[in-house]
Amino acid sequence: MATHPTSPGGGQPPVTFSIDGVEFRTDDRRQTAGELLALAGLDPADYDLARVVGQGQVEKPFTDDREIQITPGAKFVSVFTGPTPVV
Numbered sequence: 001m002a003t004h005p006t007s008p009g010g011g012q013p014p015v016t017f018s019i020d021g022v023e024f025r026t027d028d029r030r031q032t033a034g035e036l037l038a039l040a041g042l043d044p045a046d047y048d049l050a051r052v053v054g055q056g057q058v059e060k061p062f063t064d065d066r067e068i069q070i071t072p073g074a075k076f077v078s079v080f081t082g083p084t085p086v087v
Contacts (some may be wrong), residue, residue: 004070006057006073012027012029013027014026014027015027015029015033015070015071015072015074016072016073017038017070017071017072017073017074017075017076018074018075018076019036019040019049019076019077019078020040020076020077020078022040024039024040028070029069029070029071030067030068030069030070031067031068032064032066032067032068033049033061033062033063033064033065033066033068034065034067036049036051036068036070036076037064040078042078043082044064045082046080046081046082047078047079047080047081047082048061048062048063048064048078048079048081049061049068049076049077049078049079050062050076050077050078050079051068051074051075051076052075052076053075056064057081058077061079061082071087
């Protein structure tokens with residue numbers, strides 16, 4: 001998997017985490033859900049971010065302005081919330 005660095009900050013050792021199975025590495029361990037979605041190339045207007053815990057349980061999605069503490073190995077998934085086209 002590719003590792004995508006984010007901007008430095010915080011002074012702590014970098015932490016690796018994943019969004020939708022893609023690994024990212026950052027020095028900034030506190031970022032908003034919207035910032036993390038943008039890092040993953042997703043529009044926060046159309047997606048929410050949720051943490052995966054335990055045996056794959058997905059927590060309630062975070063609001064875009066919610067600051068998240070990123071821990072080593074944290075796993076997140078995007079949840080599509082945009083309009084669904086009617087076919």
